[in-house]
Amino acid sequence: MPDVVLQIEDLQKSFGGLRAVDHVSFDVEGGQLLGLIGPNGAGKTTIFNMISGIYRTDAGRILFDQTDITNHHPTQIAKLGVARTFQVPRTFNHMTVEENLMVPVVRLRLTDAEASNRVAATLNAIGLYDMRHRNASELSGGERQLLQFARAMMTQPKLMILDEPFAGASPAIIDVIIERTHDMAKSGVACLVISHDVVSLPKVCEHVIVLTEGSVLTQGRIEDVREDARVIEAYLGT
Amino acid sequence: MKISSLWGYLGAGLALLVLLLVPPLADNHYITAVFVSVLLFFILAALFDFMLGYLNIFNFGMGGFMALGAYTSGLLTHHFGISPWIGLLAGGCSTLLLGLFAGVITLRLRGIYIGLTTLFLAEFVLFALSNLREYTRGAAGLQVSTFPDLFGISFGRGDPLSLYYLLFVICVVIYASLHFLVRSRVGLVFKAIRDDQLGTSVLGFNVVRYKLLNFAVASFFTGVVGAFYGNYIGILVPTTQEFGISRTTEILTIAYVGGRGTLWGSLLGAFALIGLQEGFRVIDEWRLVLYGAFLVFVLMVFPQGLAGAVKQLAGWVEARFTGSAQQEDPEQKASTGPAQDGPEVTPKLPDRKVP
Ligand SMILES: Nc1ncnc2c1ncn2[C@@H]1O[C@H](COP(=O)(O)OP(=O)(O)OP(=O)(O)O)[C@@H](O)[C@H]1O
Ligand SMILES: [Mg+2]
Numbered sequence: 001m002p003d004v005v006l007q008i009e010d011l012q013k014s015f016g017g018l019r020a021v022d023h024v025s026f027d028v029e030g031g032q033l034l035g036l037i038g039p040n041g042a043g044k045t046t047i048f049n050m051i052s053g054i055y056r057t058d059a060g061r062i063l064f065d066q067t068d069i070t071n072h073h074p075t076q077i078a079k080l081g082v083a084r085t086f087q088v089p090r091t092f093n094h095m096t097v098e099e100n101l102m103v104p105v106v107r108l109r110l111t112d113a114e115a116s117n118r119v120a121a122t123l124n125a126i127g128l129y130d131m132r133h134r135n136a137s138e139l140s141g142g143e144r145q146l147l148q149f150a151r152a153m154m155t156q157p158k159l160m161i162l163d164e165p166f167a168g169a170s171p172a173i174i175d176v177i178i179e180r181t182h183d184m185a186k187s188g189v190a191c192l193v194i195s196h197d198v199v200s201l202p203k204v205c206e207h208v209i210v211l212t213e214g215s216v217l218t219q220g221r222i223e224d225v226r227e228d229a230r231v232i233e234a235y236l237g238t
Numbered sequence: 239m240k241i242s243s244l245w246g247y248l249g250a251g252l253a254l255l256v257l258l259l260v261p262p263l264a265d266n267h268y269i270t271a272v273f274v275s276v277l278l279f280f281i282l283a284a285l286f287d288f289m290l291g292y293l294n295i296f297n298f299g300m301g302g303f304m305a306l307g308a309y310t311s312g313l314l315t316h317h318f319g320i321s322p323w324i325g326l327l328a329g330g331c332s333t334l335l336l337g338l339f340a341g342v343i344t345l346r347l348r349g350i351y352i353g354l355t356t357l358f359l360a361e362f363v364l365f366a367l368s369n370l371r372e373y374t375r376g377a378a379g380l381q382v383s384t385f386p387d388l389f390g391i392s393f394g395r396g397d398p399l400s401l402y403y404l405l406f407v408i409c410v411v412i413y414a415s416l417h418f419l420v421r422s423r424v425g426l427v428f429k430a431i432r433d434d435q436l437g438t439s440v441l442g443f444n445v446v447r448y449k450l451l452n453f454a455v456a457s458f459f460t461g462v463v464g465a466f467y468g469n470y471i472g473i474l475v476p477t478t479q480e481f482g483i484s485r486t487t488e489i490l491t492i493a494y495v496g497g498r499g500t501l502w503g504s505l506l507g508a509f510a511l512i513g514l515q516e517g518f519r520v521i522d523e524w525r526l527v528l529y530g531a532f533l534v535f536v537l538m539v540f541p542q543g544l545a546g547a548v549k550q551l552a553g554w555v556e557a558r559f560t561g562s563a564q565q566e567d568p569e570q571k572a573s574t575g576p577a578q579d580g581p582e583v584t585p586k587l588p589d590r591k592v593p
Contacts, residue, residue: 052440078442092433095426103430104441106423155441 003030005190011060020046022214028190036194038211044194053077083157087164089144093137104154142169159190166197245552270398276508281409283492283504285456291499292428296353301485302360307333307464312382322385329465330458337457345449367476379473412459491529495536497543506544
């Protein structure tokens, strides 16, 4: 049996009267690439925020590597090996591209030479090497997507959760993100990807979970799910 | 070597020359006193900026923190005959404890809340010092003895030059420590936290711990400076003018005029404001008004403070003489952003909307 990295059990979250996440359960295995799709407001980002400890859960459990991390602090969860990106890219805007990638490396306790080698290698791998001295605030939206993706990658996580990694990115950048995501999965990292991009997502994931109004509608292979009448209805409305 | 770092050495060299040579060459008690003020305000503003410019921590209690350092040293000498040299460290340690206490209760909060709590704590320190009259003599004033001779050098109040050089050494040690910290990996994380606290947390950094470290270092050094100050002025009175919010405001103004997020800018700020103040002695009571007007003026003309103006000038000169495009210094940018954002007042992490 492949090792389960993330277990979501009966997760719930309401905002006032709104049930944003309603009895959601699923697992992600090491090296698995799993998609999380659903219409706007389905609760996808809310699930991510609970996994990374930013929102408190109302009920349910989140297990990472067999450890209960429900409602743990974001710092602790990140230290255990969960990395994430944000739907609206977050970068350190008053720091250079290179410094942005230096920050996660601080925690790895490398020598100066090792650290700068690793940052340079990543900069090359994502094609931002020539921009390394630019301030992050000067980057385009797509470049900032790439930068926050690379920054999360630098933490050497066991689980990577990507919230709309392709939004606002050009095909070239999307290709880089897809490639690097596959590399990570090959080395055993579990990846959970939220995306509305019907072209790019199938290039990353074979399996998806479909969420509507806070609950899992269905899950399975992406081609099958796309044919599902309930999914079409959820996306197009009635 | 990059040309821009050459400017740094040039500036540092010039500053050291002026600070080391002008007071002895002038050989004039008034000039020495002015230079003591410049150094005191420079280092306090640099400490203030170390907290504000690098981690968005507003310490509105600087004055009270100084008072604690000054009184710790003064009282230890007065009641227990402990040497003022040890008092410098003791002042630092007691203020470090106050800083840790303030930090533990406030650093989970943001911006204005930290500012208010430090202000209340500092006011409480002053209140306690005024009211524990049996020990502190309150408003009657506590006599502080001079530093005993060291290496055959006299540090009595009749030797302002040796006191000045003592302060100079203290400032070099503090500045070097802050500079080293800011340039280190820890400093990198400081800047990351300043830019995006949540973004730094999800990379696995304990934000509160970094803030506490920053605050503890700044508090310790503020206490040391306070202890020196007590010995320098010779009599301690716990007035608001000396150690209250108006003192903090002066420090804050110098830090802002100097340029947020650039430690050395505080030296420019201190020279500018102390110079201005000495030039307009007659309006002493209006000092803070003058400070305010100058602050508004400088920040309107140079949004990044005097340090930003100097960097621009250096870049311009460099471009003129090398014909190359102006090299942008990332730190210069760093000082613009948060300054414009102002204090963050978002109170709680969990409710923050993360789209
Ligand atoms: N902090 C919050 N306060 C109140 N309501 C919230 C909060 N965060 C999310 N919600 C609500 O929860 C529901 C789910 O939001 P969520 O952001 O998880 O959707 P999503 O699936 O990520 O949508 P999208 O595809 O548009 O990003 C929405 O109705 C949203 O308004
Ligand atoms: Mg979302």
